[in-house]
Amino acid sequence: MDSLNVLFRRAIPVLIVLAFFSVSHAELKHSVMSWDVAVKKAKGQTVDWYMWGGSPAVNKYVNGYLAVELKKRYDILLRQVPVKDIAEVVSKLVVEKQAGKNSDGSVDLMWINGENFRTCKQHELLYGPFADALPNQKYVDWTNPTVKNDFGTPVEAMESPWGSAQVVMIYDSVRTPDPPASIPALIDWIKANPGRFTYPAPPDFTGSAFVRHIFYHAAGSVERWQGEYSETELESAAARTYETLKDLKTSLWRRGETYPESPVRMNTLFADTEIDFSFSYHQGEASRNILDGLFPDTVRTFVFDEGTITNTHFVAIPYNAADKAAAMVVANFLLSPEAQLEKATPEIWGDFPAITPAKLSDDWKEKFVSLPRGKATLGDELLQAHQLPEPPSKILVYLEKGWEKRVLKNR
Amino acid sequence: MTGSACTATSLPGAGRKSSFWRLFYLLGPALAIIVLLFGGGLLLGLLQAVGHQPGQGFSSLSMHHFQNVFQDPDFMGSLGLTFYISATSTLVAGITSVILALILMRWAANNRAVNFLLQIPLTVPHLVIAISVILLLAPSGLVSRLCSIFSLIPNSTAFPLLINDKFSVGILLVYIWKEIPFITFMLLAVLKNMGPELAEVGATLNATAFQRFRYITLPIIGPSLGGGCLIVFAFTFGAFEVPYLLGRTYPLAMPVWAYKNYSDIDLLARPEGIAIGLIIAATVTFAIISSQALLHFGQKRGLSA
Numbered sequence: 154m155d156s157l158n159v160l161f162r163r164a165i166p167v168l169i170v171l172a173f174f175s176v177s178h179a180e181l182k183h184s185v186m187s188w189d190v191a192v193k194k195a196k197g198q199t200v201d202w203y204m205w206g207g208s209p210a211v212n213k214y215v216n217g218y219l220a221v222e223l224k225k226r227y228d229i230l231l232r233q234v235p236v237k238d239i240a241e242v243v244s245k246l247v248v249e250k251q252a253g254k255n256s257d258g259s260v261d262l263m264w265i266n267g268e269n270f271r272t273c274k275q276h277e278l279l280y281g282p283f284a285d286a287l288p289n290q291k292y293v294d295w296t297n298p299t300v301k302n303d304f305g306t307p308v309e310a311m312e313s314p315w316g317s318a319q320v321v322m323i324y325d326s327v328r329t330p331d332p333p334a335s336i337p338a339l340i341d342w343i344k345a346n347p348g349r350f351t352y353p354a355p356p357d358f359t360g361s362a363f364v365r366h367i368f369y370h371a372a373g374s375v376e377r378w379q380g381e382y383s384e385t386e387l388e389s390a391a392a393r394t395y396e397t398l399k400d401l402k403t404s405l406w407r408r409g410e411t412y413p414e415s416p417v418r419m420n421t422l423f424a425d426t427e428i429d430f431s432f433s434y435h436q437g438e439a440s441r442n443i444l445d446g447l448f449p450d451t452v453r454t455f456v457f458d459e460g461t462i463t464n465t466h467f468v469a470i471p472y473n474a475a476d477k478a479a480a481m482v483v484a485n486f487l488l489s490p491e492a493q494l495e496k497a498t499p500e501i502w503g504d505f506p507a508i509t510p511a512k513l514s515d516d517w518k519e520k521f522v523s524l525p526r527g528k529a530t531l532g533d534e535l536l537q538a539h540q541l542p543e544p545p546s547k548i549l550v551y552l553e554k555g556w557e558k559r560v561l562k563n564r
Numbered sequence: 565m566t567g568s569a570c571t572a573t574s575l576p577g578a579g580r581k582s583s584f585w586r587l588f589y590l591l592g593p594a595l596a597i598i599v600l601l602f603g604g605g606l607l608l609g610l611l612q613a614v615g616h617q618p619g620q621g622f623s624s625l626s627m628h629h630f631q632n633v634f635q636d637p638d639f640m641g642s643l644g645l646t647f648y649i650s651a652t653s654t655l656v657a658g659i660t661s662v663i664l665a666l667i668l669m670r671w672a673a674n675n676r677a678v679n680f681l682l683q684i685p686l687t688v689p690h691l692v693i694a695i696s697v698i699l700l701l702a703p704s705g706l707v708s709r710l711c712s713i714f715s716l717i718p719n720s721t722a723f724p725l726l727i728n729d730k731f732s733v734g735i736l737l738v739y740i741w742k743e744i745p746f747i748t749f750m751l752l753a754v755l756k757n758m759g760p761e762l763a764e765v766g767a768t769l770n771a772t773a774f775q776r777f778r779y780i781t782l783p784i785i786g787p788s789l790g791g792g793c794l795i796v797f798a799f800t801f802g803a804f805e806v807p808y809l810l811g812r813t814y815p816l817a818m819p820v821w822a823y824k825n826y827s828d829i830d831l832l833a834r835p836e837g838i839a840i841g842l843i844i845a846a847t848v849t850f851a852i853i854s855s856q857a858l859l860h861f862g863q864k865r866g867l868s869a
Contacts, residue, residue, distance in 0.1 A: 348721070354813045356829065411728045411812040425704035427720075550829060561814050562638070 185283050186478060188485075192227065194478035199230040201476075202468075202483070203242045204264035206235020210502045218495050223486060229479045234260075243269050246278040246471050258473035262480045265312065266466045267304040268546040273469065274311060280470040280477055282310030287481065289488035292508035298542040299463040300507070302379050305545030312467035313484040314507035316496060319463040319536055320362050321454040323423065323431040323439045323529070332430075335458045336370040340397070344404045349429045351406035351413060351422070354561065355553040359416040359434055362462055364552050368394045369459075369541060378544040391552060395559040402560070412561075424448055436536060437503040440527020453529050456539040463540040465507055490517045499527055509537060606845075613839040629835040633843065641815040643847075649732050649807070649817065650800040653739035658793045660740070661747035662785070666777070668748070669755045682745045693738045694809045701726040701734060727810050734810035739800050747792040754788045755781075794855060798848040818844050 186194070200223075206212060212233065220231040236242060242260055249258065265273070273279050284290055293314055295301060300314055324332045333342040343350045353360035369375050372390035402409030406428050413419040416433060423431035424447055433439065442448040468487060470480045486492055490513055493506040503526075510521045510533050521533055543549075558564050582590075617624040633639060672678045685693075700706050708723035717723055727734035758781075766776040807817035816824065818840055826837030 407725075407728065410730075411814075414808060414813070421698075422704070425702065427702070427704045553829075564637075 185281060185286060186481070188286055188288060188481075191286075191478040191481045195476075195482040196228045198476040198479035199232055200261045200479045200483050201232050201234055201259060202262040202264070203234045203236055203239065203260050205237070205239060206233070207237075208502075211504075214496060214502045218501070219483075219486070219492065222492070223483060226486070227479075227482050229482060231483060239263055239265050239269050243272050243278070246273065246473075247276055249473060250276060250278055255473050257475045258471050259475070260471045261474045261476045262483060263469050263471065264315070264466065265469050266464060267543070270303050270308075270312060270467065270469065271306045271546065273471075274306060278472055279311045280472050280474060280480075281312075283470060283481055284308070284310035284313040284484070286310075287313060287485040287488065289485050289508075292488060292490065292512045294509040294512065294537075297509075297537070297540065298376070298379060299540045300465050302542050303467065304464065304543045305379055305548070308467070312469035313488065314465050315468050315487050316493075316504040316507050317463055317465045318434050319436050319456070319505065319540060320366070320432060320434050320461040321436050321439070321456055321531065321536075322461070323433060323448075323452060323454050324429065325423075325449065325451055326453050327449075327451045328426070329429050332455055334455070336366055339457075340370075340401065343401055346429070347404040348406055348408070350404070351419065351428055352432075353416050353419055354412035354414060355556045357415055359419075359432065360412070361549060361553050361556075362434055363432065364394065364398070364556055365462055365544065365549070366457070366541075367397055368544075368548075368552055369462075371397050375460075375541050378548060379542060387548065387551065391555050392559075394552065395555060398556070398560045399563070420447065435503075436505050437499055437527055437530050439529035440499065441503070443527065443529055448529075450528070454531055456531065456536065458539070460539040460541040462543055464543045490520075494520055494524065497521070497524060497526070499525070505536070506533065510534065609838045610842060612835050613842055615835065629839045630843075633836055633839045638815060638821070642818050642821050645732070645815050646801055646807075646818040646844075649735055649739070650797045653736050653743065653800050654793050654797045656736070657740050657743040657747055657796055658789060661744050661751060661792070662789065664744065665748050665751035665755060665785070666781070668752060673752075673756065682748060685742050685745045686749075688742075690738065690742060690803065691805045691809075693742060694734075694806045697734050697738055697810060698727055701737075728812050730812070732807075732811060735806050738806050738810065739796070743796045743800075747789065747796065750788045750792045751785050754785050758784055790855065790859065794852055797851060801848050801851075802844050 202215070204211075204215070212235065215231070215233045220233075223229045223231045242263055243265075246258075246260070290313070293300060299317065301308060303312065322332070333339040339350075352363040355361040355364055368390060371393035372378070377386070405412075406422070413422060416431070419428070419431050420442065422428045424442075431439075436454070439448060439452055439454050443450060443452055468484050470477055470484070474480055488508060490508065493508050494517075496502050496504050497506050506521070510518050513521070526532075613629050615624055615626045615629060668675075668678065668682075698705070702708070703720050703723045703725070708717070708720050711717045711723060712719055725733075726737075762780050762784075763776050766780050771779070802819055804819040804823055808820050808823070811817055811820065822837045822840035822844065824837070825833045825840060828834070828837070
């Protein structure tokens with residue numbers, strides 16, 4: 154009896170402590186507030202949005218349009234905090250998590266994707282899953298692998314989409330009236346037209362994207378790399394990629410002995426008619442170059458039949474954000490048709506929508522279709538029907554290093 | 565001018581010894597900035613390159629970054645390429661400058677138009693020249709198009725490869741074009757000070773033009789020429805933007821290789837980039853020291869008169 158009493162007396166404080174921890178742990182993980190609660194709490198809050206500040210167009214859109222609209226509609230003060238690289242913010246969150254700082258974080262919202270998102274998810278640095286609680290998420294096609302996965306990491310509503318970037322091939326309709334429509338056709342075209350194609354040397358971002366297209370072609374599968382894959386599978390697919398690229402070398406510009414150091418140089422070669430194709434990770438770049446007088450009027454873009462690599466960029470809420478409710482409201486507004494249309498306007502920013510026009514009402518559909526995007530830019534429906542997801546960043550880096558060693562240096 | 569300001573003791577002049585403190589106060593601010601920013605940067609870089617991790621003190625120091633660089637199969641190729649670019653441009657610029665300086669001295673010493681023309685390359689940055697060379701000498705560039713308009717070549721692909729090519733022709737052209745006026749002006753300054761008397765004496769002693777040059781003019785412009793060439797060598801050895809734009813993807817010049825390592829997505833490559841930068845600095849320092857030693861040696865033996 155006595156020992157049972159003692160046991161009971163000793164157990165209660167332990168149980169209470171355990172219960173406390175499990176509740177607070179649960180609070181951190183599972184109790185994402187509902188939308189209505191969020192809107193109410195968000196009134197009067199200030200959202201500190203940490204994002205890459207290197208583009209004047211983006212900054213103007215955020216501070217000029219978004220901040221004004223959010224103040225008007227939801228009484229939220231949006232404060233953009235430009236950073237050079239969001240990885241710095243991620244490092245800060247890692248440290249804060251280790252130090253146990255679980256509330257009153259200075260970062261309310263982050264513009265993020267890829268490797269940085271993977272780090273955040275791994276270290277449990279995010280508040281969520283919140284993206285599926287937002288009403289505007291109904292406009293997002295969550296079945297699209299480029300939205301469902303972020304560079305191979307499943308999103309699982311831990312971040313909310315904002316915009317998308319997709320690789321498009323650029324050609325001159327006068328010089329090349331009938332461009333090759335698929336990657337095998339492109340390879341045949343290169344061999345039949347030696348010296349008229351090249352790509353920027355990886356690790357340049359655009360050149361690296363091209364290598365990944367060849368990788369998908371050599372591997373024969375795209376989906377495999379989105380889940381679990383083995384090292385041997387990666388090695389053999391990569392080896393086939395390098396073989397294909399080495400095989401192409403003599404048919405490339407300058408016989409593959411040198412490559413343009415940047416996409417700017419590749420565009421110059423294309424405009425100077427030294428090569429017949431260029432490509433870009435921005436769907437609207439060709440049109441912009443036509444407007445700037447760098448490309449002739451007859452330049453157009455196309456995507457491969459099997460699709461071109463696309464990545465979506467997102468916004469995420471840190472686990473210790475001080476103004477989570479307002480951050481959710483901001484993320485929701487970013488997905489609204491009005492904000493996405495404004496963002497897609499070439500004069501404002503020209504970033505492509507993360508929402509699918511197919512899910513919009515008819516008059517919004519009409520607005521997106523009739524938005525003047527430039528004569529070389531393809532329509533949203535065509536682009537979104539030909540998208541391939543990015544593989545995990547590990548594969549990116551692996552291919553870049555391998556290209557340098559096996560294709561460039563021939564080792 | 566008041567009387568007291570003109571006395572010899574208060575006016576600074578050649579040969580007047582300044583007290584140490586006076587020098588300290590006059591040079592101090594400028595030296596402080598240089599030592600702090602440049603010296604400090606160099607020191608921090610050195611610490612990173614020897615593997616120093618903050619918080620681990622001396623135990624983390626190791627030479628493995630330098631080892632990795634020296635053992636890299638591309639190291640000798642990169643060093644060789646950089647040396648070839650620097651040595652060739654220095655040599656050609658040096659010889660051409662001497663010839664140009666003598667010609668100018670003889671015929672256009674005080675011609676303002678010529679002087680102005682010569683100053684233009686000095687004011688244009690290397691980067692601008694590099695881009696201009698691309699626009700001019702690319703197979704689709706201006707010169708190629710002019711050649712095919714005047715039927716010198718059948719079409720633009722027949723134009724010889726002058727940029728991004730094996731012999732770094734474009735890079736050499738940029739450096740030579742920029743450095744010739746630089747060295748020429750240094751030589752002209754000395755030649756103008758020299759005056760014609762010594763050469764006249766040589767002529768009266770029956771020396772040929774070449775002998776006058778070899779034994780009278782050359783030793784006088786020697787130090788300036790040597791100094792100018794060393795500056796050109798040091799600069800071209802460490803310059804980044806010209807080989808980046810006009811060089812090939814592989815092999816890389818040392819500064820481009822250093823930059824690629826430093827900006828690599830793999831953060832572990834950064835100390836290696838710094839190590840390469842330090843190797844560049846060491847090579848240049850070695851070149852300067854050894855050339856001074858050679859000069860000194862030559863003077864002692866009476867080789868250079």
